[in-house]
Amino acid sequence: MKHQIQRTGGYLKAAITGAETERFITRCAEEGIRMWQVRRKNETTLICYIELTEAGKLKKILKETGSRMRILDKKGVPFLWGSIRSRLGMVAGLFFFLVLLLTLSNMVWDVEVNGADPKLEEQIRSLLKNDHLYVGSLEFFVPATDQLESKLSAKLINVTWIGVSQDGTSYRIDVVQKKYPKKIETAGPRNLVAAKQAVIHNMFVETGQPVVESNQFVKPGQILVLGRIGNENEPKFVSANGKVIGETWYQSETAIPMKSRYTLYTGKSATQHRLVFWGWSLPIWGFKAESFKNYDKEVIRKPLRFLIWELPVSYEQMLYREKQTVMRSLKENEALSEAKETAEKKLLNELPDDSEIVSSTIEDKRMESGKLTVRIHYIVYENIAIPQPIDPAKEQKNMKAK
Amino acid sequence: MKKWTARFKKWFAAVSDIPADVVMDLPRITLIGQFHLSIENHKGVLAFSKNELKLAVQNGQLHITGEEFVLETILEKEIYLEGRVKDVRFVDD
Structure with a gap:
């Protein structure tokens, strides 16, 4: 077992036949070819595991010692790779399945709008669609819930309060509509x-x-x-x-x-995309964010899900907005x-x-x-x-x- | 001349604390219970079967007999043998 773990390269299980199998062992040891679990099968045959090396080297030793080798089994990563390649269709299918499952796990499955009349609901849904939130969209592109909230409440006039909450793969939008009191005619x-x-x-x-x-x-x-x-x-x-x-x-x-001080956004912004693995974050796109002297940072973090589990991998988007303090007199x-x-x-x-x-x-x-x-x-x-x-x-x- | 060298090596091993197998190129045989035997500084395998292992060593041969022998690892200078060891014997050339 120990040897199997140690082998990252390939190795063979082979039967060595010949009159001078002992010399074969000695020669292999001298050439640095590793052998293990050597057993005697009969007078002329040894069963052993042998490290995979250049075929020429092994052939030379076999010829020298007048032995013949019969391969019984092939093991190790190179052979495994070979067998994977021969079953490419199946492996591709499995991979495709996993990717599909991963994609579906990170999809928005439901957008629920509560407390709005049909007209307002339609309006909300079309606004959300502009922000990539609709049934079937990928969760990574959906902005954070509080951002959605402020966007929606800025655009909808006849809404008193709007709340966006996320529960796994479904979003819930709660709306309180404005009700104008009827004019009471005395x-x-x-x-x-x-x-x-x-x-x-x-x-x-x-x-x-x-x-x-x-x-x-x-x-x-x-x-x-x-x-x-x-x-x-x-x-x-x-x-x-x-x-x-x-x-x-x-x-x-x-x-x-x-005299008064103002803080203004200059309009320049940079977005950095990062992948976070176990708390260790790796920038994958956008590296010039550090060039701003003063900036506000906005972080959106989207964990990757697999079925019901949250993976320790997440996607992070950082938005840097340059700001400037202006004195006005x-x-x-x-x-x-x-x-x-x-x-x-x-x-x-x-x-x-x-x-x-x-x-x-x-x-x-x-x-x-x-x-x-x-x-x-x-x-x-x-x-x-x-x-x-x-x-x-x-x-x-x-x-x-x- | 060769005899002189051997005698010097023996003396050197005796006066220094360096083990004799290192100085004199002698085999070091470690036997754990009956089932695990390791031989360092061997000079090659002469015969191997289920019940017997013959190794070339400095100034002679090492004959090991027992049952169910498996050569667990073979390196240039070291051999690990597993099985039931019954007898370890030096045979002069």
Whole structure:
């Protein structure tokens, strides 16, 4: 057994026949041809294992000692290789089978989308297909789940939350769709009252009886459009509807730092592909990643699977993105215009949709520890009307009391 | 002259700590129980059969008899024999 393990080359089991087989043994030992497990079969024959060497050397010794050799068996790697070659079809089949099994083990078998209506599901699936995630795709090319998540949620507007999880060869996408609340029409009788202090600019009243005029100053809560029409004896109550555009005033204070640091991606990136064997990683493609001075690194690791097992071999993709720190220093007028812009944006965000900034005046600006602080006064036209329900029974009672 | 060399070698082996088989080119025979025999410094196989092994050694022959002999390994200077060793005998030329 020991000898069989030691032999990496080929060896023969042979029968040596001749009158001087002992001399054959001695000559072989002298020539450095290894022999082992030599047995005497009969007077003229020895059975032995003999190392495979150049045929000429062996032939010479045989001739010298007047012996003949009959090969009984051929063993070792060279012979095994030969027999493999003769059964090439079968070996290729086996290899193909293993490759197929390995491929199928690393395939995406199922993509499940939960919580989306058919239209959204179709949209999600087509987006995923662009990212190589579909039934039958190879897992190595599928981005990491959190990347998929952020990509999907960036592209889908009517989705509140999206979660991507992976369980072996199947992916699961959980979606929470946005549900817009239906506009509740207060069909009941109501007045329109002022939401804030303003000077009325103009009014578009569809139903109801306007009780204020243009250029009138109104206080918050003051009735603008009355939901009661008709004469005092026979009042009718309606749902007042309309727009009252008022002129309102706002003051904002914005601080803009004169110097700021930004970290920007330069747009240069390099991808390195690696194979990891037992924690030892070997780059197989892309070697120039180290040329970046500052970079962010993103690592995607995909283990290789075989049936239900994870092999200790995995594929790793490293994405290096070059980044750059930029100092930005503003001149005073630049800082001022930026302050104006941000302040306006902030204000419009807080106001109803169809509001309009009519004028802005810079009231004060001062430099303080590298920051420009600007105070701006705004005049805005906006809809100040908000509905206020009225109770007709109560109203009538009040009138009678009068 | 040859005799003188042999005598010197014997003396050298005696005064130094170097084993005699190294100095004097003598066979070293190691027998483990009855079943494993190794012979170093042999000069060639003279006869081999199931029950007998004859080796040429310095100044003579070594006859080993027993049963079920198998030559486990044969190197230029060494032989490993397996089987049941019954008798190890030196025979002068």
